[in-house]
Amino acid sequence: MPFSRYMELCLYDPTYGYYSRNAEQFGKAGDFYTSSDVHAVFGRLLARQFEEMWRALDRPPQIEVLELGPGRGLFARDVLDWSRSKFPDFFAALTFTLQESSPALRAKLQENLRDHIAAGKATISEGSGVSRIRPPDVPLIIFANEFFDALPVEILSSQGKLHLAVENGRVAEVWLSPTAEELEYLDRYSVHPEAGERLEVPLATQSWATQAAGAIGRGFLVVIDYGYTHSEQLAGRHRGTLMAYRQHSASPDPYQSPGEQDLTAHVNFTALAATIEQAGMLPQSLITQSQFLLGIGEQTQFADAFEECRILQEQAKVALQLKHLISPEGMGESFRVLVASRGIEPAKVAALSGLRFGR
Numbered sequence: 049m050p051f052s053r054y055m056e057l058c059l060y061d062p063t064y065g066y067y068s069r070n071a072e073q074f075g076k077a078g079d080f081y082t083s084s085d086v087h088a089v090f091g092r093l094l095a096r097q098f099e100e101m102w103r104a105l106d107r108p109p110q111i112e113v114l115e116l117g118p119g120r121g122l123f124a125r126d127v128l129d130w131s132r133s134k135f136p137d138f139f140a141a142l143t144f145t146l147q148e149s150s151p152a153l154r155a156k157l158q159e160n161l162r163d164h165i166a167a168g169k170a171t172i173s174e175g176s177g178v179s180r181i182r183p184p185d186v187p188l189i190i191f192a193n194e195f196f197d198a199l200p201v202e203i204l205s206s207q208g209k210l211h212l213a214v215e216n217g218r219v220a221e222v223w224l225s226p227t228a229e230e231l232e233y234l235d236r237y238s239v240h241p242e243a244g245e246r247l248e249v250p251l252a253t254q255s256w257a258t259q260a261a262g263a264i265g266r267g268f269l270v271v272i273d274y275g276y277t278h279s280e281q282l283a284g285r286h287r288g289t290l291m292a293y294r295q296h297s298a299s300p301d302p303y304q305s306p307g308e309q310d311l312t313a314h315v316n317f318t319a320l321a322a323t324i325e326q327a328g329m330l331p332q333s334l335i336t337q338s339q340f341l342l343g344i345g346e347q348t349q350f351a352d353a354f355e356e357c358r359i360l361q362e363q364a365k366v367a368l369q370l371k372h373l374i375s376p377e378g379m380g381e382s383f384r385v386l387v388a389s390r391g392i393e394p395a396k397v398a399a400l401s402g403l404r405f406g407r
Contacts, residue, residue: 054306056200059311065307068149086369089352089353092127100402101189108187110186111267124157130352143181145180178263187265196320199250202251204226204246205241246290250315264329266392269388272383272384290302331387334386340403344402346401
């Protein structure tokens with residue numbers, strides 16, 4: 049089987065896949081954590097940005113936010129709670145759809161979003177492709193935080209395309225000829241592997257990006273993930289990014305614990321932006337998570353983070369959590385943000401606070 053199929057089984061097999069077996073992978077007690085695990089301010093800041101996007105869309109009476117790979121639903125809960133408290137007009141128009149393939153995680157979503165689901169503000173979808181709830185004429189914001197890095201990839205080397213076979217009861221690597229589509233991807237968006245190198249070809253990411261862009265008749269796509277650009281690869285960086293994660297430890301060995309460790313590959317944002325543009329959306333310049341969050345929080349001096357702090361010790365703790373989200377030493381520079389739009393005046397898109405920092 050090609051490596052992409054192995055990776056798909058390890059992560060998404062209904063019985064033995066990493067994301068299907070349990071819902072405790074996230075957080076500091078699990079194998080990894082996301083920005084929403086650090087502090088609720090991540091969701092609160094994005095709620096502020098979504099509300100700005102709603103206003104840029106001329107305040108439609110209905111708007112849908114669709115989150116791909118929502119995990120346990122902490123982000124959605126933070127967005128909905130803060131929107132209800134701070135942006136009542138936006139909240140009245142909002143439907144939040146959470147698309148999750150894992151039965152274990154869907155059960156966790158039901159638990160964590162019980163009140164919003166009962167009120168009709170949150171809906172859980174299990175579709176295999178991009179699956180929105182509202183009609184196509186309702187504006188849509190698709191949000192994908194650490195989603196694309198967990199999609200299956202092909203692995204190519206100077207020997208060919210990686211396949212796995214069983215020889216004498218053990219898994220063995222076999223190199224076969226790559227397809228024309230995979231070679232074209234290298235020609236257009238990546239580099240060809242040198243001796244000893246293994247590079248990823250994320251055709252599944254390209255397919256999902258095309259679907260996501262196609263689902264947005266009018267609205268936005270917001271992608272936050274580990275990633276790189278073509279120019280960075282040409283400079284010798286990010287040439288082979290496949291990694292396994294277990295209990296906050298990283299390993300380059302994808303075969304060590306199948307189904308018990310997370311497998312990821314960094315996102316080629318040059319390819320992602322080109323695919324989105326080919327599907328008719330207008331991508332903005334790639335920025336860092338630090339720039340994005342600083343832009344959103346600058347005007348209010350991050351009141352979204354500190355509003356509920358009552359004593360200095362609480363403020364100090366939240367300040368450290370916020371620093372982790374935006375500082376280069378934390379998550380601020382390692383995560384990139386790509387925003388794309390369709391059907392909105394370019395000046396209104398450029399005026400979004402998340403895109404303004406440093407301009």
